[in-house]
Amino acid sequence: MSLSAAPVAFITGITGQDGSYLADFLLEKGYVVHGVVRRTSSLDRSRLGHLYTDPEIHNRRLFLHYADLDDPTTLRRILFKTAPDEVYHLAGQSHVGLSFEIAESTCDLTAMGTLRLLEMIRDLPKPPRLFHASSSELFGKPTVAPQTEATPWQPVSPYGAAKAFATRIVTIYRDAYRLHACNGILFNHESPRRGENFVTRKVCRGAAAIKLGLQDKLTLGNLDALRDWGYAPDTVRGMWLTLQQPEADDYVFATGQLHSVRDLAAQAFAAVGLDWEAHVEVNAAFLRPTEAANLVGDPTKARTRLGWTPSRTFEEMIAEMTRAEYDALSKSK
Protein backbone atom coordinates (compact mmCIF):
# COMPACT_ATOMS: atom_id res chain seq x y z
CA MET A 1 0.00 0.00 0.00
CA SER A 2 1.40 3.43 -0.90
CA LEU A 3 1.68 5.77 2.07
CA SER A 4 -0.69 8.31 0.53
CA ALA A 5 -3.41 5.61 0.34
CA ALA A 6 -2.80 4.29 3.85
CA PRO A 7 -5.46 4.89 6.50
CA VAL A 8 -4.45 7.44 9.13
CA ALA A 9 -4.93 6.83 12.86
CA PHE A 10 -4.51 9.28 15.72
CA ILE A 11 -3.89 7.91 19.23
CA THR A 12 -4.10 9.82 22.50
CA GLY A 13 -2.23 7.90 25.22
CA ILE A 14 0.14 6.22 22.75
CA THR A 15 2.89 5.86 25.39
CA GLY A 16 0.62 3.80 27.68
CA GLN A 17 0.10 0.05 27.79
CA ASP A 18 -2.82 0.03 25.34
CA GLY A 19 -1.55 2.85 23.14
CA SER A 20 1.73 1.05 22.51
CA TYR A 21 0.02 -2.25 21.58
CA LEU A 22 -2.46 -0.39 19.40
CA ALA A 23 0.39 1.39 17.57
CA ASP A 24 2.04 -2.02 16.92
CA PHE A 25 -1.29 -3.43 15.69
CA LEU A 26 -2.17 -0.52 13.38
CA LEU A 27 1.34 -0.26 11.90
CA GLU A 28 1.19 -3.97 11.17
CA LYS A 29 -2.09 -3.32 9.32
CA GLY A 30 -0.47 -0.64 7.16
CA TYR A 31 -1.77 2.49 8.91
CA VAL A 32 0.09 5.77 9.27
CA VAL A 33 -0.04 6.44 13.02
CA HIS A 34 0.07 9.82 14.77
CA GLY A 35 0.45 9.77 18.55
CA VAL A 36 0.19 12.44 21.22
CA VAL A 37 2.96 12.55 23.81
CA ARG A 38 3.28 14.79 26.84
CA ARG A 39 6.38 16.83 27.48
CA THR A 40 8.06 15.30 30.53
CA SER A 41 11.49 15.72 32.08
CA SER A 42 12.50 12.30 30.79
CA LEU A 43 12.55 11.12 27.17
CA ASP A 44 12.08 7.52 28.28
CA ARG A 45 9.21 6.09 26.22
CA SER A 46 10.18 2.51 26.76
CA ARG A 47 6.92 0.95 25.51
CA LEU A 48 7.56 2.54 22.10
CA GLY A 49 11.33 1.93 22.07
CA HIS A 50 11.16 -0.85 19.45
CA LEU A 51 9.25 1.47 17.07
CA TYR A 52 11.30 4.56 17.87
CA THR A 53 14.56 2.91 16.91
CA ASP A 54 13.24 1.49 13.62
CA PRO A 55 14.18 3.97 10.85
CA GLU A 56 11.56 2.42 8.54
CA ILE A 57 8.85 3.36 11.02
CA HIS A 58 9.72 6.39 13.14
CA ASN A 59 8.94 9.63 11.29
CA ARG A 60 7.94 7.63 8.22
CA ARG A 61 4.80 5.82 9.38
CA LEU A 62 4.77 6.70 13.08
CA PHE A 63 4.76 10.37 14.08
CA LEU A 64 4.75 11.67 17.65
CA HIS A 65 3.39 15.13 18.48
CA TYR A 66 3.73 17.04 21.73
CA ALA A 67 0.38 17.92 23.28
CA ASP A 68 -1.56 17.48 26.49
CA LEU A 69 -5.22 16.68 27.04
CA ASP A 70 -5.57 20.02 28.84
CA ASP A 71 -4.00 21.94 25.91
CA PRO A 72 -6.87 22.05 23.39
CA THR A 73 -5.39 24.62 21.02
CA THR A 74 -2.41 22.36 20.31
CA LEU A 75 -4.52 19.22 20.02
CA ARG A 76 -6.89 20.97 17.64
CA ARG A 77 -4.00 22.11 15.44
CA ILE A 78 -2.55 18.59 15.24
CA LEU A 79 -5.94 17.09 14.41
CA PHE A 80 -6.46 19.57 11.59
CA LYS A 81 -2.97 18.97 10.25
CA THR A 82 -3.03 15.17 10.38
CA ALA A 83 -6.70 14.75 9.25
CA PRO A 84 -7.08 11.22 10.69
CA ASP A 85 -9.61 8.63 9.56
CA GLU A 86 -9.76 7.08 13.03
CA VAL A 87 -9.11 8.55 16.49
CA TYR A 88 -8.42 6.26 19.44
CA HIS A 89 -8.85 8.20 22.68
CA LEU A 90 -6.92 6.31 25.36
CA ALA A 91 -5.20 9.07 27.34
CA GLY A 92 -6.03 9.73 30.96
CA GLN A 93 -5.04 9.16 34.57
CA SER A 94 -5.87 5.45 34.65
CA HIS A 95 -5.22 4.46 38.30
CA VAL A 96 -8.47 4.05 40.24
CA GLY A 97 -6.84 4.15 43.71
CA LEU A 98 -4.92 7.33 42.88
CA SER A 99 -8.09 8.99 41.58
CA PHE A 100 -9.10 9.42 45.24
CA GLU A 101 -5.87 11.39 45.85
CA ILE A 102 -5.84 13.44 42.64
CA ALA A 103 -9.56 13.61 42.02
CA GLU A 104 -9.76 16.99 40.30
CA SER A 105 -7.09 16.40 37.65
CA THR A 106 -8.34 12.83 37.05
CA CYS A 107 -11.87 14.10 36.44
CA ASP A 108 -10.77 17.08 34.38
CA LEU A 109 -8.62 14.99 32.01
CA THR A 110 -10.98 12.06 31.74
CA ALA A 111 -14.35 13.80 31.63
CA MET A 112 -13.67 17.28 30.25
CA GLY A 113 -10.72 16.04 28.16
CA THR A 114 -13.12 13.75 26.30
CA LEU A 115 -15.68 16.50 25.83
CA ARG A 116 -13.01 18.85 24.47
CA LEU A 117 -11.83 16.19 22.03
CA LEU A 118 -15.40 15.61 20.80
CA GLU A 119 -15.80 19.35 20.20
CA MET A 120 -12.60 19.35 18.11
CA ILE A 121 -13.69 16.31 16.11
CA ARG A 122 -17.08 17.87 15.47
CA ASP A 123 -15.37 20.91 13.92
CA LEU A 124 -13.15 18.95 11.53
CA PRO A 125 -14.05 19.18 7.82
CA LYS A 126 -14.31 15.36 7.70
CA PRO A 127 -14.95 14.10 11.25
CA PRO A 128 -12.99 10.90 11.90
CA ARG A 129 -14.38 7.81 13.62
CA LEU A 130 -13.74 7.90 17.38
CA PHE A 131 -13.04 5.07 19.81
CA HIS A 132 -13.24 6.01 23.51
CA ALA A 133 -11.65 3.76 26.14
CA SER A 134 -14.39 3.50 28.75
CA SER A 135 -14.18 1.21 31.76
CA SER A 136 -15.96 -1.45 33.81
CA GLU A 137 -15.49 1.01 36.73
CA LEU A 138 -18.70 2.57 35.39
CA PHE A 139 -20.64 -0.23 37.04
CA GLY A 140 -19.18 0.26 40.55
CA LYS A 141 -20.98 -2.36 42.62
CA PRO A 142 -23.52 -3.78 40.19
CA THR A 143 -26.33 -5.99 41.41
CA VAL A 144 -26.34 -8.05 38.21
CA ALA A 145 -23.53 -10.20 36.90
CA PRO A 146 -22.15 -10.48 34.34
CA GLN A 147 -22.47 -6.89 33.10
CA THR A 148 -23.47 -6.01 29.54
CA GLU A 149 -23.74 -2.79 27.52
CA ALA A 150 -27.23 -2.35 29.07
CA THR A 151 -26.30 -2.78 32.76
CA PRO A 152 -27.00 0.39 34.83
CA TRP A 153 -23.99 2.40 36.05
CA GLN A 154 -23.22 3.17 39.69
CA PRO A 155 -19.57 4.28 39.82
CA VAL A 156 -17.86 4.29 43.23
CA SER A 157 -14.62 6.17 42.48
CA PRO A 158 -13.76 9.61 41.05
CA TYR A 159 -12.22 7.72 38.12
CA GLY A 160 -15.45 5.76 37.55
CA ALA A 161 -17.60 8.88 37.76
CA ALA A 162 -15.39 10.68 35.23
CA LYS A 163 -15.53 7.71 32.85
CA ALA A 164 -19.34 7.71 33.23
CA PHE A 165 -19.47 11.34 32.09
CA ALA A 166 -17.06 10.67 29.22
CA THR A 167 -18.97 7.57 28.08
CA ARG A 168 -22.31 9.32 28.13
CA ILE A 169 -21.02 12.41 26.31
CA VAL A 170 -19.64 10.17 23.53
CA THR A 171 -23.15 8.70 23.07
CA ILE A 172 -24.74 12.15 23.16
CA TYR A 173 -22.40 13.46 20.45
CA ARG A 174 -23.01 10.32 18.38
CA ASP A 175 -26.77 10.95 18.48
CA ALA A 176 -26.80 14.74 18.35
CA TYR A 177 -24.15 15.34 15.67
CA ARG A 178 -24.15 11.95 13.92
CA LEU A 179 -20.53 11.32 14.79
CA HIS A 180 -19.22 7.79 14.33
CA ALA A 181 -18.24 7.71 18.02
CA CYS A 182 -18.00 4.45 19.99
CA ASN A 183 -17.32 3.38 23.58
CA GLY A 184 -15.40 0.24 24.43
CA ILE A 185 -16.43 -0.74 27.98
CA LEU A 186 -13.11 -2.28 28.88
CA PHE A 187 -12.68 -4.67 31.77
CA ASN A 188 -9.18 -4.99 33.28
CA HIS A 189 -6.56 -6.02 30.76
CA GLU A 190 -2.94 -6.71 31.48
CA SER A 191 0.40 -7.52 29.87
CA PRO A 192 4.15 -7.23 30.46
CA ARG A 193 3.68 -3.53 29.47
CA ARG A 194 1.20 -2.85 32.31
CA GLY A 195 2.08 0.06 34.64
CA GLU A 196 4.07 -1.13 37.65
CA ASN A 197 1.55 0.06 40.25
CA PHE A 198 -1.35 -2.04 38.95
CA VAL A 199 -1.84 -5.23 40.90
CA THR A 200 -1.03 -7.84 38.22
CA ARG A 201 2.30 -6.29 37.24
CA LYS A 202 3.14 -5.57 40.88
CA VAL A 203 2.54 -9.21 41.87
CA CYS A 204 4.38 -10.71 38.86
CA ARG A 205 7.32 -8.38 39.41
CA GLY A 206 7.31 -9.07 43.17
CA ALA A 207 7.32 -12.85 42.66
CA ALA A 208 10.23 -12.62 40.19
CA ALA A 209 12.20 -10.22 42.45
CA ILE A 210 11.74 -12.48 45.49
CA LYS A 211 12.84 -15.52 43.48
CA LEU A 212 15.99 -13.66 42.42
CA GLY A 213 16.72 -12.56 46.01
CA LEU A 214 16.16 -8.88 45.19
CA GLN A 215 13.20 -8.44 47.56
CA ASP A 216 11.93 -10.21 50.71
CA LYS A 217 8.26 -9.42 50.87
CA LEU A 218 5.44 -8.24 48.66
CA THR A 219 2.94 -5.87 50.26
CA LEU A 220 -0.60 -5.76 48.89
CA GLY A 221 -4.05 -4.42 49.76
CA ASN A 222 -7.33 -6.29 49.39
CA LEU A 223 -6.53 -9.95 48.64
CA ASP A 224 -10.20 -10.83 48.28
CA ALA A 225 -10.80 -8.35 45.45
CA LEU A 226 -12.11 -10.08 42.32
CA ARG A 227 -11.50 -8.90 38.76
CA ASP A 228 -12.14 -10.01 35.18
CA TRP A 229 -8.56 -9.88 33.90
CA GLY A 230 -8.00 -10.08 30.13
CA TYR A 231 -5.01 -9.63 27.85
CA ALA A 232 -4.21 -6.12 26.52
CA PRO A 233 -3.30 -7.13 22.92
CA ASP A 234 -6.75 -8.77 22.68
CA THR A 235 -8.41 -5.58 23.90
CA VAL A 236 -6.69 -3.35 21.32
CA ARG A 237 -7.78 -5.73 18.58
CA GLY A 238 -11.31 -5.12 19.86
CA MET A 239 -10.79 -1.34 19.63
CA TRP A 240 -9.91 -1.62 15.97
CA LEU A 241 -12.79 -4.02 15.21
CA THR A 242 -15.18 -1.55 16.88
CA LEU A 243 -14.26 1.19 14.42
CA GLN A 244 -14.53 -1.06 11.34
CA GLN A 245 -18.30 -1.53 11.76
CA PRO A 246 -20.69 0.40 9.50
CA GLU A 247 -22.75 1.61 12.51
CA ALA A 248 -21.22 3.26 15.57
CA ASP A 249 -22.00 1.34 18.77
CA ASP A 250 -20.70 0.44 22.24
CA TYR A 251 -19.15 -2.92 23.16
CA VAL A 252 -18.08 -4.70 26.35
CA PHE A 253 -14.61 -6.29 26.14
CA ALA A 254 -14.13 -8.86 28.90
CA THR A 255 -13.32 -12.52 29.48
CA GLY A 256 -16.33 -13.39 31.65
CA GLN A 257 -14.00 -15.07 34.18
CA LEU A 258 -13.38 -13.84 37.74
CA HIS A 259 -10.17 -14.31 39.72
CA SER A 260 -9.14 -12.95 43.12
CA VAL A 261 -5.92 -11.15 44.00
CA ARG A 262 -5.18 -14.31 46.04
CA ASP A 263 -5.49 -16.46 42.85
CA LEU A 264 -3.25 -14.00 41.06
CA ALA A 265 -0.56 -14.22 43.74
CA ALA A 266 -0.77 -18.04 43.84
CA GLN A 267 -0.40 -18.19 40.05
CA ALA A 268 2.54 -15.77 39.80
CA PHE A 269 4.51 -17.26 42.70
CA ALA A 270 3.88 -20.79 41.39
CA ALA A 271 5.36 -19.69 38.03
CA VAL A 272 8.71 -19.19 39.81
CA GLY A 273 8.32 -22.21 42.11
CA LEU A 274 7.41 -20.30 45.32
CA ASP A 275 4.57 -20.45 47.85
CA TRP A 276 2.89 -17.03 47.84
CA GLU A 277 1.67 -17.26 51.45
CA ALA A 278 5.26 -17.26 52.69
CA HIS A 279 6.02 -13.92 51.01
CA VAL A 280 2.87 -11.76 50.77
CA GLU A 281 1.77 -9.38 53.53
CA VAL A 282 -1.17 -6.97 53.68
CA ASN A 283 -0.91 -3.26 54.37
CA ALA A 284 -4.00 -1.10 54.82
CA ALA A 285 -2.25 1.71 52.90
CA PHE A 286 -3.22 -0.15 49.71
CA LEU A 287 -6.92 -0.33 50.59
CA ARG A 288 -9.27 2.14 48.86
CA PRO A 289 -11.90 4.37 50.51
CA THR A 290 -14.53 2.61 48.40
CA GLU A 291 -13.93 -0.32 46.10
CA ALA A 292 -15.73 -1.61 43.01
CA ALA A 293 -17.00 -5.17 43.36
CA ASN A 294 -18.62 -7.91 41.34
CA LEU A 295 -17.15 -6.63 38.05
CA VAL A 296 -17.34 -9.37 35.44
CA GLY A 297 -18.22 -8.71 31.82
CA ASP A 298 -20.38 -10.46 29.26
CA PRO A 299 -18.64 -10.07 25.86
CA THR A 300 -21.46 -11.74 23.87
CA LYS A 301 -22.12 -8.65 21.74
CA ALA A 302 -18.44 -8.26 20.81
CA ARG A 303 -18.20 -11.98 20.04
CA THR A 304 -21.30 -12.18 17.88
CA ARG A 305 -21.04 -8.85 16.05
CA LEU A 306 -17.26 -8.36 15.84
CA GLY A 307 -16.05 -11.97 15.98
CA TRP A 308 -13.92 -10.95 18.98
CA THR A 309 -12.65 -13.61 21.38
CA PRO A 310 -9.84 -13.60 23.95
CA SER A 311 -6.67 -15.41 22.85
CA ARG A 312 -5.12 -16.12 26.29
CA THR A 313 -6.29 -17.64 29.56
CA PHE A 314 -5.61 -15.84 32.83
CA GLU A 315 -3.08 -18.55 33.77
CA GLU A 316 -1.18 -18.19 30.47
CA MET A 317 -1.09 -14.42 30.79
CA ILE A 318 0.19 -14.39 34.38
CA ALA A 319 2.86 -16.97 33.47
CA GLU A 320 3.95 -14.76 30.54
CA MET A 321 4.04 -11.63 32.70
CA THR A 322 6.04 -13.32 35.48
CA ARG A 323 8.51 -14.75 32.95
CA ALA A 324 8.98 -11.29 31.42
CA GLU A 325 9.71 -9.79 34.86
CA TYR A 326 12.11 -12.61 35.71
CA ASP A 327 14.04 -12.14 32.44
CA ALA A 328 14.19 -8.34 32.79
CA LEU A 329 15.30 -8.43 36.44
CA SER A 330 17.86 -11.18 35.74
CA LYS A 331 19.52 -8.96 33.12
CA SER A 332 19.70 -5.98 35.45
CA LYS A 333 21.00 -8.04 38.41
Ligand code: NAP
Ligand atom coordinates in the same frame (compact mmCIF):
# COMPACT_ATOMS: atom_id res chain seq x y z
P1 NAP B 1 -1.85 3.81 30.93
O1 NAP B 1 -0.84 2.75 30.65
O2 NAP B 1 -1.90 4.44 32.28
O3 NAP B 1 -1.66 4.95 29.81
C1 NAP B 1 -2.31 6.19 29.94
C2 NAP B 1 -1.84 7.07 28.79
O4 NAP B 1 -2.48 8.36 28.94
C3 NAP B 1 -0.32 7.33 28.76
O5 NAP B 1 0.11 7.41 27.43
C4 NAP B 1 -0.22 8.70 29.42
O6 NAP B 1 0.94 9.43 29.06
C5 NAP B 1 -1.45 9.37 28.83
N1 NAP B 1 -1.86 10.57 29.56
C6 NAP B 1 -2.14 10.67 30.88
N2 NAP B 1 -2.46 11.95 31.17
C7 NAP B 1 -2.35 12.67 30.01
C8 NAP B 1 -2.53 14.02 29.65
N3 NAP B 1 -2.85 14.94 30.56
N4 NAP B 1 -2.33 14.40 28.37
C9 NAP B 1 -1.97 13.51 27.43
N5 NAP B 1 -1.77 12.19 27.71
C10 NAP B 1 -1.97 11.78 28.98
O7 NAP B 1 -3.33 3.27 30.65
P2 NAP B 1 -3.79 1.99 29.78
O8 NAP B 1 -3.83 0.80 30.65
O9 NAP B 1 -3.01 1.97 28.51
O10 NAP B 1 -5.31 2.39 29.49
C11 NAP B 1 -5.68 3.15 28.34
C12 NAP B 1 -7.05 3.77 28.56
O11 NAP B 1 -8.00 2.74 28.80
C13 NAP B 1 -7.14 4.70 29.77
O12 NAP B 1 -8.01 5.76 29.46
C14 NAP B 1 -7.75 3.83 30.85
O13 NAP B 1 -8.45 4.61 31.80
C15 NAP B 1 -8.68 2.95 30.02
N6 NAP B 1 -8.94 1.63 30.60
C16 NAP B 1 -7.91 0.79 30.85
C17 NAP B 1 -8.17 -0.46 31.37
C18 NAP B 1 -7.05 -1.44 31.67
O14 NAP B 1 -7.32 -2.46 32.32
N7 NAP B 1 -5.84 -1.19 31.21
C19 NAP B 1 -9.49 -0.86 31.61
C20 NAP B 1 -10.52 0.04 31.35
C21 NAP B 1 -10.23 1.28 30.81
P3 NAP B 1 2.32 9.28 29.92
O15 NAP B 1 3.00 8.05 29.38
O16 NAP B 1 3.03 10.54 29.58
O17 NAP B 1 1.94 9.15 31.36
Ligand code: G4F
Ligand atom coordinates in the same frame (compact mmCIF):
# COMPACT_ATOMS: atom_id res chain seq x y z
O1 G4F C 1 -4.78 -3.35 39.29
P1 G4F C 1 -5.73 -2.41 39.92
O2 G4F C 1 -5.16 -1.15 40.46
O3 G4F C 1 -6.88 -2.14 38.84
P2 G4F C 1 -8.35 -1.51 38.95
O4 G4F C 1 -8.52 -0.68 40.16
O5 G4F C 1 -9.33 -2.62 38.78
O6 G4F C 1 -8.38 -0.55 37.69
C1 G4F C 1 -7.94 -0.99 36.41
O7 G4F C 1 -9.00 -1.59 35.73
C2 G4F C 1 -10.12 -0.72 35.47
C3 G4F C 1 -11.20 -1.54 34.75
O8 G4F C 1 -12.21 -1.86 35.66
C4 G4F C 1 -9.61 0.42 34.60
F1 G4F C 1 -10.65 1.23 34.26
C5 G4F C 1 -8.52 1.18 35.31
O9 G4F C 1 -7.99 2.19 34.41
C6 G4F C 1 -7.39 0.22 35.67
O10 G4F C 1 -6.76 -0.20 34.49
O11 G4F C 1 -6.51 -3.12 41.11
C7 G4F C 1 -7.23 -4.32 40.92
C8 G4F C 1 -7.70 -4.84 42.27
C9 G4F C 1 -8.42 -3.76 43.09
O12 G4F C 1 -9.54 -4.33 43.68
C10 G4F C 1 -7.41 -3.37 44.15
O13 G4F C 1 -8.01 -2.93 45.37
O14 G4F C 1 -6.57 -5.23 43.05
C11 G4F C 1 -6.72 -4.71 44.36
N1 G4F C 1 -5.39 -4.60 44.98
C12 G4F C 1 -4.97 -5.32 46.05
N2 G4F C 1 -3.71 -4.96 46.38
C13 G4F C 1 -4.40 -3.78 44.59
C14 G4F C 1 -3.34 -4.01 45.48
N3 G4F C 1 -4.32 -2.88 43.58
C15 G4F C 1 -3.15 -2.20 43.44
N4 G4F C 1 -3.03 -1.33 42.40
N5 G4F C 1 -2.09 -2.38 44.29
C16 G4F C 1 -2.13 -3.28 45.32
O15 G4F C 1 -1.18 -3.42 46.09
